[in-house]
Amino acid sequence: MTTKKGTKVLTELLNIQGIKVTQRSQLQGIGIILQVESTERESHCHHCGTKSNRLPQNPRYVVKDLSGGKQPVFLEINRGQFKGKKCGKPFSEKLDFVNNRRT
Numbered sequence: 001m002t003t004k005k006g007t008k009v010l011t012e013l014l015n016i017q018g019i020k021v022t023q024r025s026q027l028q029g030i031g032i033i034l035q036v037e038s039t040e041r042e043s044h045c046h047h048c049g050t051k052s053n054r055l056p057q058n059p060r061y062v063v064k065d066l067s068g069g070k071q072p073v074f075l076e077i078n079r080g081q082f083k084g085k086k087c088g089k090p091f092s093e094k095l096d097f098v099n100n101r102r103t
């Protein structure tokens with residue numbers, strides 16, 4: 001079951017700055033999967049500090065949301081990849097909320 005309806009509401013429920021829910025799926029016996037991505041189109045390179053554009057490839061990874069509801073909620077994160085304009089070094093989008101929840 002997959003629906004695009006109500007993702008705006010989910011984005012508000014999730015209440016994470018700079019993150020929007022793009023899709024919600026329910027997997028039988030597993031829980032709810034929310035596909036999320038950053039609303040930022042640009043990011044600053046850690047190496048040279050220049051503004052860089054998002055690269056087309058987006059590796060996804062999944063973290064378990066620790067909100068403690070009845071059903072497990074997983075966030076499938078579409079993490080942006082960037083390339084520094086000056087230094088040409090690739091870097092990943094910094095997602096603060098992921099680091100905070102990893103401990």
Ligand SMILES: [Zn+2]
Nearest residue numbers: 045048084087
């Ligand atoms: Zn750079």
